[in-house]
């Protein structure tokens with residue numbers, strides 16, 4: 496039985512569910528891990544995560560399909576990306592097989608929180624990891640916790656499929672040889688001032704440029720970006736300082752193999768923004784959120800698809816991707832991970 500929740504009106508927020516997963520790393524190894532009902536964490540005041548932000552996370556979703564299965568979308572790629580992030584932050588990677596097992600256990604334990612098919616909501620899954628013991632000198636922790644909690648969510652941007660407005664900020668997100676390509680908590684701490692400032696100025700999100708030349712489009716604080724050219728080609732920024740979005744990689748495949756469109760990853764200059772007919776943000780939380788307007792220091796770039804609805808190609812990509820996720824379309828091999 497699904498919980499009695501107004502699924503259709505959920506936003507993207509935290510809701511406490513019944514169970515979460517915890518595994519602790521001590522003396523050079525991960526313990527067996529367990530499901531717990533306790534959502535609180537008690538930490539030493541000098542824990543490495545609190546002083547030096549040694550923390551990282553992942554984000555994926557569980558969906559209820561057309562035939563009432565509960566599935567996740569390509570969780571193996573989240574497991575791999577989290578291991579890559581952990582290595583960059585000098586944290587012990589959580590074994591990828593165990594990551595998948597933990598996701599399965601937490602979703603199963605909270606099965607009543609998986610929104611019904613067709614409700615527009617899904618169960619967001621948040622695996623995360625942090626340095627937990629006291630560390631005073633700047634060095635990695637020796638003890639860690641890996642945890643997974645879940646929360647039912649609706650659309651990331653209020654208004655669902657209504658196009659949003661981006662602005663090109665004067666803030667940077669990631670340094671050339673920094674941590675922009677991994678999912679470190681510190682990247683998001685970096686973006687908090689910029690997002691508050693964007694909201695205060697009436698914009699939904701920041702479209703960051705590369706911090707070295709400030710000429711090339713990178714991504715937003717929480718999603719990658721795709722563009723559609725006037726010839727219906729999908730283009731997306733190629734950069735070593737953006738997060739390798741699983742949604743974006745999947746969309747590029749879907750564009751080529753399901754829709755017969757050319758899909759190219761290349762450097763994209765801010766100067767080119769006027770040439771595109773559609774733009775959208777893509778990510779687990781954002782899914783595929785259409786962009787209607789981009790503000791470049793007062794100069795407005797209006798996407799021809801407008802502020803009322805998704806562009807035609809964006810809509811096709813959205814329908815195909817969500818069709819695969821919700822079991823309406825045949826998935827490529829290995830994309831769908833069954834929970835029950």
Ligand code: PLP
Pocket residue numbers: 554714715716717718719738739740741742743777778779780
């Ligand atoms: N870029 C950033 C900075 C993100 O936080 C996310 C969210 O995970 C993404 C891109 C999208 O990645 P994915 O499609 O794997 O969720």
Ligand code: COI
Pocket residue numbers: 553554555716717718778779780781
């Ligand atoms: C996700 O899409 O899963 C993310 O982690 C983005 C986050 C900013 C909500």
